[in-house]
Amino acid sequence: MNSYTIALAGNPNTGKSTLFNTLTGLRQHTGNWAGKTVVMAEGEFSRGNTTFRIIDLPGTYSLYSNSADEEVARDYIIFEQPDVTIVVLDATSLERNLNLALQVLEMTPRVVVCVNLIDEAKRLGIRIDLEKISQRLGVPCIAISARNHIGIENLLDQVEKVANGTIVPNPVQITYSDQIESKLAQLEPLIEKTLGSRFPTRWIALRLLDGDESLLRTLKKRMQEPATSSGKECLTHGQTVCH
Amino acid sequence: MPSISIPLSDALMGSHICLDRIDVQGILRRRLLDLGFVPGNIVEVMQKSPLGDPIAFRVNNTIIALRKEESSLIFGEYVGSDEK
Amino acid sequence: MGKPFATNSADPLDALLSVARNSVEGSAVRDTIVSDIYRTSRSICKEAVTYEDKKKLSSAYKLDNIVTSKIWGYPIMLAILGAVFWITIAGANVPSAMLADMFGVVEGYLTAGFQAVHAPDWLHGILVLGFFRGTSWVVSVMLPPMAIFFPVFALLENFGYLPRVAFNMDRLFKNAGGHGKQALTMSMGFGCNAAAILSTRIIESPRERMLAILTNNFVPCNGRWPTLILLASLFMATSATSGWQSLITALIVMGMVLFGIVITLTVSWTLSKTALRGVPTHYTLELPPYRRPQIWKTILIASKDKSWSVLKRAVIVAAPAGVITWILGNIYVGGDSILAHMAAFFDPFAQIIGLDGYILMAFILGLPANEIVLPILLMGYMSSGAMVDVEGIDNIKDVFLQHGWTWLTALNMMLFSLLHYPCGTTLFNIYKETKSVKWTLLSALIPLAIAIGVTFLTAQVARVLGWV
Numbered sequence: 001m002n003s004y005t006i007a008l009a010g011n012p013n014t015g016k017s018t019l020f021n022t023l024t025g026l027r028q029h030t031g032n033w034a035g036k037t038v039v040m041a042e043g044e045f046s047r048g049n050t051t052f053r054i055i056d057l058p059g060t061y062s063l064y065s066n067s068a069d070e071e072v073a074r075d076y077i078i079f080e081q082p083d084v085t086i087v088v089l090d091a092t093s094l095e096r097n098l099n100l101a102l103q104v105l106e107m108t109p110r111v112v113v114c115v116n117l118i119d120e121a122k123r124l125g126i127r128i129d130l131e132k133i134s135q136r137l138g139v140p141c142i143a144i145s146a147r148n149h150i151g152i153e154n155l156l157d158q159v160e161k162v163a164n165g166t167i168v169p170n171p172v173q174i175t176y177s178d179q180i181e182s183k184l185a186q187l188e189p190l191i192e193k194t195l196g197s198r199f200p201t202r203w204i205a206l207r208l209l210d211g212d213e214s215l216l217r218t219l220k221k222r223m224q225e226p227a228t229s230s231g232k233e234c235l236t237h238g239q240t241v242c243h
Numbered sequence: 244m245p246s247i248s249i250p251l252s253d254a255l256m257g258s259h260i261c262l263d264r265i266d267v268q269g270i271l272r273r274r275l276l277d278l279g280f281v282p283g284n285i286v287e288v289m290q291k292s293p294l295g296d297p298i299a300f301r302v303n304n305t306i307i308a309l310r311k312e313e314s315s316l317i318f319g320e321y322v323g324s325d326e327k
Numbered sequence: 328m329g330k331p332f333a334t335n336s337a338d339p340l341d342a343l344l345s346v347a348r349n350s351v352e353g354s355a356v357r358d359t360i361v362s363d364i365y366r367t368s369r370s371i372c373k374e375a376v377t378y379e380d381k382k383k384l385s386s387a388y389k390l391d392n393i394v395t396s397k398i399w400g401y402p403i404m405l406a407i408l409g410a411v412f413w414i415t416i417a418g419a420n421v422p423s424a425m426l427a428d429m430f431g432v433v434e435g436y437l438t439a440g441f442q443a444v445h446a447p448d449w450l451h452g453i454l455v456l457g458f459f460r461g462t463s464w465v466v467s468v469m470l471p472p473m474a475i476f477f478p479v480f481a482l483l484e485n486f487g488y489l490p491r492v493a494f495n496m497d498r499l500f501k502n503a504g505g506h507g508k509q510a511l512t513m514s515m516g517f518g519c520n521a522a523a524i525l526s527t528r529i530i531e532s533p534r535e536r537m538l539a540i541l542t543n544n545f546v547p548c549n550g551r552w553p554t555l556i557l558l559a560s561l562f563m564a565t566s567a568t569s570g571w572q573s574l575i576t577a578l579i580v581m582g583m584v585l586f587g588i589v590i591t592l593t594v595s596w597t598l599s600k601t602a603l604r605g606v607p608t609h610y611t612l613e614l615p616p617y618r619r620p621q622i623w624k625t626i627l628i629a630s631k632d633k634s635w636s637v638l639k640r641a642v643i644v645a646a647p648a649g650v651i652t653w654i655l656g657n658i659y660v661g662g663d664s665i666l667a668h669m670a671a672f673f674d675p676f677a678q679i680i681g682l683d684g685y686i687l688m689a690f691i692l693g694l695p696a697n698e699i700v701l702p703i704l705l706m707g708y709m710s711s712g713a714m715v716d717v718e719g720i721d722n723i724k725d726v727f728l729q730h731g732w733t734w735l736t737a738l739n740m741m742l743f744s745l746l747h748y749p750c751g752t753t754l755f756n757i758y759k760e761t762k763s764v765k766w767t768l769l770s771a772l773i774p775l776a777i778a779i780g781v782t783f784l785t786a787q788v789a790r791v792l793g794w795v
């Protein structure tokens with residue numbers, strides 16, 4: 001019996017909560033405005049021999065520390081290290097949505113990208129080459145329609161494969177300007193020396209360059225706690241950072 | 244052809260603006276960047292609220308409403324509608 | 328800042344940050360990072376996404392040309408609000424009456440059963456006249472309107488209309504010093520103020536969030552809708568012919584809601600000029616595309632979940648309240664029931680604001696939940712001697728009339744219900760969210776003061792002008 005933890009990330013209004021309800025069967029009323037999910041919902045479902053614990057992160061436009069929501073979502077991915085993070089994208093505004101996916105990919109490689117509202121996109125005459133996106137991002141990319149139950153099985157197949165290691169994603173690394181890249185090259189070894197390989201070094205370097213003090217505060221707090229031997233163990237204790 | 248940079252708050256309804264400057268600092272700047280108010284991006288001016296403020300803008304195919312206080316600090320130039 | 332126990336953990340991080348800081352000039356880093364990410368996603372989209380027809384893309388927003396237009400924006404908003412109330416009121420009439428009749432019949436059987444086994448009067452009183460009657464009133468008065476209101480509201484919400492309301496009204500909130508998202512938290516308040524207090528978390532600025540918390544109560548929640556609807560239909564729309572009655576009731580209820588919004592804006596404005604001074608913070612509001620809601624699914628989920636939870640709460644609070652009220656009404660001290668003593672105590676003050684002692688007492692005893700104010704009131708009246716047989720909703724009016732109600736009493740009870748302090752659960756949530764006794768108290772006292780002030784004014788004006 002396997003058990004995995006999955007986090008759902010995505011912009012507001014992408015149907016993240018609808019997907020959550022579809023997966024868990026937990027009937028909640030899903031709203032249609034920005035920032036509706038202020039508290040994280042948590043649910044469970046099983047599929048074959050596998051149980052999934054699924055956490056609906058707050059809907060955010062990015063994962064910098066602009067707001068409490070963003071911090072909560074970011075901290076969950078970095079510190080709780082879910083087995084798989086599903087990034088839910090709105091097929092009708094992929095450009096903005098992909099930003100968040102790219103940010104998540106900097107934080108963890110275990111990602112499945114899911115393009116929701118694919119039926120809506122079709123209706124609007126938007127054609128999306130999923131192969132291409134998947135190839136460019138380096139992670140599985142599945143088209144679904146959460147409200148009409150399209151593509152859910154396929155999505156779960158991929159999630160399970162990433163969770164049990166059948167698929168090892170190889171996420172794209174964004175190349176920044178030369179100026180930033182050279183600073184990253186300076187910082188990364190220092191970070192590796194201080195923090196070890198528990199956290200994504202390049203991402204932390206970027207956050208430090210950005211002067212993200214709230215991350216630093218959280219890091220300090222986490223460092224004072226007894227370090228777990230590997231990130232994996234964080235998953236087993238049920239406490240999430242819901243508040 | 245030289246063109247003049249105007250604040251989004253003064254742009255004509257229905258026009259397309261290519262952003263060139265965002266004079267906002269702090270958290271709001273970050274939020275605006277996240278939403279796609281990035282220099283070089285094209286914004287369509289959609290609709291004024293019935294009371295004249297805020298104004299709705301379409302950026303990356305999503306509609307974002309901004310109050311005058313903010314939209315008057317975002318600058319850009321008129322472009323043809325289908326320029327990319 | 329606490330002392331770091333482990334010297335090797337805290338300092339190296341600071342060192343890292345300063346290394347990072349030193350290597351960066353100005354604040355251009357974020358811009359570069361974000362635009363590099365954007366460049367990447369744009370290039371992916373360019374390769375992977377093709378648009379058959381750009382025109383089609385804007386079609387999802389076509390409706391905004393009308394719904395948020397200068398001419399039609401507000402009329403449409405008012406029309407939708409009115410329509411929602413009308414559907415709720417017209418649709419709830421018949422099932423409410425049917426439920427009330429049904430419960431009346433059941434109560435008859437229960438009474439007969441108690442008599443058959445020679446149960447003591449007090450037991451029959453507590454269980455049937457207190458517990459059962461209290462609960463059945465709440466159910467028959469509340470369930471039908473809520474089972475209609477919530478699904479209709481959820482349809483509007485899922486369609487994407489609510490953010491447009493926030494967009495249309497933003498200017499008003501800005502002038503009042505409030506946050507644009509206050510309109511969204513207010514819409515949550517229509518369902519439940521306690522839940523709406525939690526929803527104010529979407530407002531990040533503490534000052535504006537406090538404004539939204541302190542004024543949320545001026546939006547009538549599900550516990551108060553039935554009171555507003557019932558009193559409006561019993562006392563305000565009586566002269567109209569039956570076909571127009573629902574419409575007039577709907578208009579009156581809508582008037583109440585609009586008045587609540589005016590008070591919200593006034594209080595926000597006053598506070599933002601005094602105790603919560605400051606300028607509105609920046610914000611962005613996304614207007615999501617209109618999406619055709621899954622009509623039946625939405626209706627089913629909303630009526631099942633919302634109505635059920637509302638009902639459960641009502642019954643859980645109403646049942647004990649019914650029992651307590653019955654007991655208070657039937658224990659006699661010096662010739663009068665305790666209830667009557669309490670009512671007599673409040674009566675002089677209540678008369679000044681156009682209410683009576685029983686009404687005020689019902690509001691006080693109803694602090695745990697607004698749902699039970701009306702049942703407590705009815706029970707208070709019934710135990711006070713004039714024992715009438717209240718089976719149908721029509722008879723409720725007789726009870727009121729026997730206790731000297733006029734349209735002014737009804738109006739002021741509606742106003743008091745709309746404006747008075749939030750329920751216990753809401754206050755508890757306010758305390759949890761603000762962690763401040765002072766603000767929690769204020770969130771009860773400000774509305775209370777306004778409720779007393781407004782009802783005092785209407786009562787005095789009506790009396791001086793000889794309208795009652």
